[in-house]
Amino acid sequence: MEASKPANSVVKALRVLHAVARADGPHRLGDIAERSGVSKASTHRVLATLVEEGYAAADGEGRYGCGNQLRAMAAQVLADDAVGIDAVLRALQQRLGQAVHLAVPSGDHATYTHKVDPGHAYRIATDVGAPLPLHATAAGKALLAHLPAEEAAAVLDRTGLPARTPHTHTDRAGLVEELAAIRDAGYATDYEEADASICSIAAPVLDADGTPVGAVSVSSLTFLVTEEQLAGFAPAVRQAAEDVSRRL
Known part of the structure; x- marks a missing residue:
C-alpha cells in the first residue's frame, strides 16, 4: 500500500494540471476538482504546489490558469x-x-x-x-x-x-x-x-x-x-x- 501512494499522488497532480490547462480557463477550484475527478481538498493542495512551482497561476479571484513553467x-x-x-x-x-x-x-x-x-x-x-x-x-x-x-x-x-x-x-x-x-x-x-x-x-x-x-x-x-x-x-x-x- 505504501508504495502505491506516490504514484497515486502523481496521477492526481497530472489530472489537476490537465484540467488547469484546458482552453476555456482560467478555472475555479470546484470546476478543476470536478473535471479532474480529484477531491477539492486534494485539488487545493496540488494547485498550491503547482502555483509555487510556476506550472499554474492564480488570478487573485479564485481562478487558476497555465503558469509560465507550463x-x-x-x-x-x-x-x-x-x-x-x-x-x-x-x-x-x-x-x-x-x-x-x-x-x-x-x-x-x-x-x-x-x-x-x-x-x-x-x-x-x-x-x-x-x-x-x-x-x-x-x-x-x-x-x-x-x-x-x-x-x-x-x-x-x-x-x-x-x-x-x-x-x-x-x-x-x-x-x-x-x-x-x-x-x-x-x-x-x-x-x-x-x-x-x-x-x-x-x-x-x-x-x-x-x-x-x-x-x-x-x-x-x-x-x-x-x-x-x-x-x-x-x-x-x-x-x-x-x-x-x-x-x-
Missing part, C-alpha cells in the same frame, strides 16, 4: 524536432520562397524557436529566442486571437499597446476587432506593424483542446511582397500550421 515546457516540446516540425517548415519555405518561423507563447510575449531562411540575397533580421510583442506581430496576434477572451485581455492589461512603428495597433478596441476577424479567417498579418519594411502572415498551431501552443509564420520585406500577395500566402501557411498541430 508554457515553457510546451515551447521545449515544439523546439524538439522528434515530430518532424523542421520538415514542415522547410517545405513551406520552398513553396513560398520566403523566411519561415515557428513561434511559441512565452509569458506575455512570443518567442521564435525555429527559422528557415529564404534562398535569395535578402534576409529577415529575426533571431531564434528573441521576444515578440503579441499585439504587433502576425504570430503574436494569431496566438492572442485564440486565447480565451479573459486571458487575452489580461495580457493586454499587463503589456499595453506600445507603438513599434507608425502602423502599430495602439487602439485596443481596434485590435480586439481585428482579433475577432483573425479567429474567423484562421490567420493574422502584419505589414510594418512591428518593424519597418517587414511584413508577416501567421496561422496558429492548436492543441486538441483548441489552445494555441504556437504559430507558423512567413515573413518578407515590404518592397518584395505587397499586402495582397502576403494575404495570398494564407492557404499554405494555414496548411503548415495544421500539419504541425497534427504532428503534435
Whole structure:
C-alpha cells in the first residue's frame, strides 16, 4: 500500500494540471476538482504546489490558469524536432520562397524557436529566442486571437499597446476587432506593424483542446511582397500550421 501512494499522488497532480490547462480557463477550484475527478481538498493542495512551482497561476479571484513553467515546457516540446516540425517548415519555405518561423507563447510575449531562411540575397533580421510583442506581430496576434477572451485581455492589461512603428495597433478596441476577424479567417498579418519594411502572415498551431501552443509564420520585406500577395500566402501557411498541430 505504501508504495502505491506516490504514484497515486502523481496521477492526481497530472489530472489537476490537465484540467488547469484546458482552453476555456482560467478555472475555479470546484470546476478543476470536478473535471479532474480529484477531491477539492486534494485539488487545493496540488494547485498550491503547482502555483509555487510556476506550472499554474492564480488570478487573485479564485481562478487558476497555465503558469509560465507550463508554457515553457510546451515551447521545449515544439523546439524538439522528434515530430518532424523542421520538415514542415522547410517545405513551406520552398513553396513560398520566403523566411519561415515557428513561434511559441512565452509569458506575455512570443518567442521564435525555429527559422528557415529564404534562398535569395535578402534576409529577415529575426533571431531564434528573441521576444515578440503579441499585439504587433502576425504570430503574436494569431496566438492572442485564440486565447480565451479573459486571458487575452489580461495580457493586454499587463503589456499595453506600445507603438513599434507608425502602423502599430495602439487602439485596443481596434485590435480586439481585428482579433475577432483573425479567429474567423484562421490567420493574422502584419505589414510594418512591428518593424519597418517587414511584413508577416501567421496561422496558429492548436492543441486538441483548441489552445494555441504556437504559430507558423512567413515573413518578407515590404518592397518584395505587397499586402495582397502576403494575404495570398494564407492557404499554405494555414496548411503548415495544421500539419504541425497534427504532428503534435
